[in-house]
Amino acid sequence: MDTLVLALDFVGTFVFALSGAMLGVRRRLDLFGVLVVAFAAATAGGMTRDVLIGATPVAVLSDWRYPAITLAAGLIAFAWAPAIERLQQPVRLFDAMGLALFAVVGTQKALDFGIPPPMAAGLGMLTGIGGGIARDVLLAQVPLVLRAELYAVAALAGAALVATGHWLHWPPLPCAIGGALLCFGLRMMALRFGWHLPVALQSRDGEPPESMR
Template sequence: MSAVTLFGTLDALGTFVFGLSGAMVAIRKRLDLFGVLVLATATGVAGGMTRDLLLGDTPPAVFRSALPLGMACAAGLFTFFFGALLDRMQRPVMFLDAVGLGVFAIAGCQKALMLGLTPPGAILLGVITAVGGGMLRDMMVSEVPRVLREEVYALAALSGAAAYVGCLALGLSTTLAAVIGGALAVILRLASVRFGWHLPRAPWF
């Protein structure tokens, strides 16, 4: 799979998965259909928009193609009508958020590399892409963003993006590198919740 095809696939998948998580939060907050679609769309496209603006790729892809908005709205509609299927999972918002985190970390990193950024800059862009949608979602429903309070969130995205860049440096294919990096981010995020891992807090407070 070429880098361009891989990026497009990851970007669409990440938009849809984050759209699902945003819609689930909206439904749990008892928002109506319009509110569900707004939160799904904001969650799905915010990270990609931020990435594109920082890269100078303007106007952002969400304004140049109907696909991002279509994927986010499709996720919102699916959750509105069939969200009970997702709700059967244990902690569905956390799981969907973890998957979106891993996918967008790799997508953001890959686009940055395609546009000529150095590996450290590309890794940082991957993290920003991964956490942007979740941050906006949480703020829109008056919650402290998970990136500031959860056990391992941005660190999981950072690890996944760094693993992706490292795998490419070792000569692995973009597809295999994306699978390894994305899986690492998702596993770290889920494991941190399961086992209560967290970064150190100030010992005196």
């Protein structure tokens, strides 16, 4: 299981770095800017989780493979951006993949450090959404998690399945795969059908209704 978690973490790091790098390319950043956004998108969530659970020094700073993976993903995106763009909605696809993998990995790592399942699920969600928040802040836009279709909710659903499986003593491998598929499926279905949480009512001029002032 430890090998699987590490493999999923590496894959999630790569696809999140790729999503950040592609968004940086779209914003016409230079090579250094693309690499910085790729690194932030791939590592911010995991670093926050590791600090909160006491797994220090954090993995991204103690294992050379993490920065190497983000560097490789950033260079690939910078060099072959036109080819990657031919994929349908590449940034959102890679982002959904990273979200699913990091939600599962973050939950499992928190459980391994003795965090109770409910809080472990929350840390799994944080692992999934943290990189996207850092990426969007660097690019001066409202974080996707605050405005997108079922983003954090999808991460929490996948993380909750892993945490529930641990609590019920289910086999960890099927729970990890199921959690990742659940998160990814919810995110892609939300993109396809526009599922989202309710938003506050507004008047025609964009101000809150008179009754809410």
